[in-house]
Structure formats: C-alpha cells, structure tokens
Amino acid sequence: MKSKVLKFVTLSALFSTLIFTTSCSNDDSAGGTTEPPISEGRYITIAGAVMGTTDPTPGDGNGGTIVYSISTEDAKDPSKFYDVFENGYLVPSNRTARLQSSQDGSTLFNIAYGGANGGEYSKYTVGGGKNFAPIGSLVNISQYAGTSPRWAKLFDGDKTGIAVNVSTPTVVSELDGTYIRTRGTGTVLSIDLVNSAISQVKTYEIPLTAAEESEGHHIFRLDAPVLNKAGNKLIIGTWMRKTDTNTGLNQSEFTRLGSKSVVVDYPSLNNPVIINSTVGYGDTSGYRSFNAFLADDGNIYQATQRDSEGSHFLKINQSNAYDNSYVFSLDAALGVNDTYIESWKYAGNGKAIVAYTYESAAVSTLSGQSQSFLALVDLNAKTAQRVELAYDTDLYLFQYQGFVVDGYDIYVTLAPVGKDGRIYIINSQSGAVTQGAKLINKAGNHFSGAF
Secondary structure (H helix, E strand, O other): OOOEEEOOOOHHHHHHHHHHHHHOHHHHHHOOOOOOOOOOOOEEEEEEEOOOOOOOOOOOOOOOEEEEEEEHHHHOOOOOEEOHHHHOEEEOOOOOOEEEEOOOOOEEEEEOOOOOOOOEEEEEEEOOEOOEEEEEEEEEOHHHHOOOOEEEEOOOOOOEEEEEEEOOOEEEEOOOOOEEEEEOEEEEEEEEOOOOEEEEEEEEEOOOOHHHHHOOEEEEEEEEEEEOOOOOEEEEEEEEEEEOOOOOOEOOOOOOOOOEEEEEEOOOOOOOEEEEOOOOOOEOOOOOOOOEEEOOOOOEEEEOEOOOOOOEEEEEOOOOOEOOOOOEEHHHHHOOOOOEEEEEEEEEOOEEEEEEEOOOOOEOOOOOOEOOEEEEEEOOOOEEEEEOOOOOOOOOOOOOOEOEEEOOEEEEEEOOOOOOEEEEEEEOOOOOEEEEEEEOOOOOOEEEEEO
16 A cells, blocks of 8 residues: 655645534534544643763653643644743653643643652642642552553543553573573552552463463563453553573564463453464554553554564454454555554544654664654554654654644644754644644753643
8 A cells, every 4th residue: 555645734724624624524423523522721741851961862861851831722823932841840750751641631640760769650730831730649659560660541531540560581490401481570550540549559470371481482561551441451561572492591583473462350450361463463562652542443452563564553352352353554554664653642533643663764863763753544444644744864753652632633742852843733534734833952852742
C-alpha cells in the first residue's frame, strides 16, 4: 500500500473544514462517528525534558522534567509563545518524570523516575502557567516497584494507577553448570489516585513454557497496563530478552517469539496468565507512555516495538486473548520498512495518532537518534497516513509520553532537540492540521509530551 500524506492546512482552510464537519454532523452520527468528550476550560500541560549534566547527550532527558500549563485557546493561538524551561515548574524526578493527567487536564500525576526520590508518587492541581499545587500525600512505592517504576493511569474515571516491575532476571543452572532457565519476579501494584495510597501489591514469578525457558527466553520488563471493557482483567505488556544458554549472558540478537502480554485478575491482581500473538513478534511494553488502549468497539489495541517485521498493531478481544485474524502492519500501511512505534494514543472512532521512525529515517548527528514522524492511523481500516509537517532530522519522539485528545482535536508538542517548535492540533477525523503556539527550547532539551 502506498503511503498517503496529510497536507498541512492554513487556518482558513481548517475553518472551512470545521464548517463542513459541522454541517455534516448528522451524516457523521448516522455513520457511527461520535465526537469524543470535550473538556471546557481545560489546560494543556506541556512537559519539557532537560538534558543531563553528567556525560550529557542532547535529548537524553536525564536532567529532570519541567511542566507548564496553558489553556486550549492559547495553545491554538500561533501568535503566543512560551518558554517552558525558563518559566515552568520542576516536578520531582531525577530523570524524565513519568507523568499522567486526569482526562479533563485539571490534575497531574507523577511518579519520580530514578534518584533519591525514585518511585515517589505525587499529585498536583493544574492552575495555569507554572502553578501546580501539590495535593494529597506523597507515596513512595520503590520498596515494591523499584526506584524507576513503570506505570499507567487506568481509564476508570481517574481512580487508579497501576505500577509494574520485574526484578533483575536470575539465571538458574544445575550444579554442573547446565542451563535451566532465566526468570525474574514480577510485581503489580495498584495506586488509589483519589486518596493517594497503595491499594494492592502482588508479586509472583511469571514463567514461560518449559521449552521457551530452556532456550533462554524470559520477561525482562513489564509495562503499559490497560483495563479491559469488563473491568475484570488487566493486560500488561512485556519486553522479552534471551539468555545465551552457553554463557549465561544476555544475547543481543536472537529469533523472537510471538508477542506476549500478561493478563491478571482485577482488582485482585491475582492469577497471572501469558497470552501469545502469532501476528506480531515484537515487545508490547512501549517505552515511556501508554502502549495499549481500549477502543470504542470493546477490544484492546496494542502496539509492538523491536518487531522483526516492523511494528504492528495487535488486537486483544473481549475474551482477553489475541485475535490473530487481525493483521495490521505499519510497514505495509505506510509503505516503508522496519517501522518502530515510539508512542501513540487512541483518539476515538477507531483513529489514533502515532509517533514512529523507520529503517531509512535520517539519524540525528546531535542526539544519535533516528528522526521521528507522526501518522494518523485508522485501526478499523488498517490504514496509516503520514502527517506532513516541517520535519527536522533532530526531531526526537522516542521519549514522548503524552498526546491530548479533546473532542476531535489532538494536541502534540513538536520541536527538534535544542530548537524551538510549536504545538500542533490535528483533527482526528479529517486529518486537518493547524499550527498553534510557539515553544521556546534550550540547547540539548526536548519536549516530552502534552497532558
């Protein structure tokens, strides 16, 4: 399939598009299109990642995270400009903070990543500009989930967060040195976001099949939990690795198994079970953002990374199993090779926004990372259209954490490492793009999300 390109439109063209959309709203409803909720008077919180000071590399984000909030009206105004790094609020985190926000943007949740306060959960009321007022008590989950926990907020009315961790996998051998398996201990922890408290903690080993483990395969990381439609199961993504059974060391290159996820009962967090895909062969953990979403059709859609055949979107049905009849290759949809989904978000009506790179993308001499792009994806039609913007070789979205979806509008912060950029607003249905407020950057820094 040839790649389709979304052309950048002017404000006047966008206005025409909006008039057309409004006039055809009845037809849209008849066709099954439902506008996602709009949060009146909401803020958009912009997150900036600061370059580290010890052996710094531009774009590393190892110097912490600064946030700044503006109204949706100001975010859409191209005449506005904001210096987040100069005027923002430093959230607690030694490295890039793991941020989440309430669905209306009024509350920001943070778990510090690394350092002395790593694993410390905090919550803030978003008040505009650098005004983030701490609310509730601090809760440190590091004793259960480590000082660099992975976590995600469930879409349950902003009530619950789920943090996950796998202890360092340990090699087990016979007395004569014969390899048996590699396995770590998994932890799944639920956080009461309303009362700022730990609700449940469960730890267990999560074995693969005996045959898989005998070859050295094991779960290296858990991440990106999502709640199913019934509200009784969590699906948790995995990052797989393989031990060289001869040396006991990590094997950098190996034939990958089919993609896997761990399913546990909710809210008890008991009974971990592994489900397997025969469509994807990559990891399902994402990196610093959500990697799976419950869609309007009641199914969960999940992206793959480090996939030997390029990134795929996988479908997990309401029986909590992979639907292997659903085949969506991003390579095929975009007409490029070896795609890698860096971050994405479901935007309603089967549509999604995706940050990605691919095999032939230019490599930044500044950050050493492959250039990033955006695409608008239709999960139902299994199509993808690149969003055509003024891309820069130094655009880096591998650490990108958050897109804001408000009605049909998708807000994204785009700036190359160390260079000024903009907020862009993408219409999830038409693909129309408009240029919003300017973002002032600083050397080595990058913008890591909108919340």
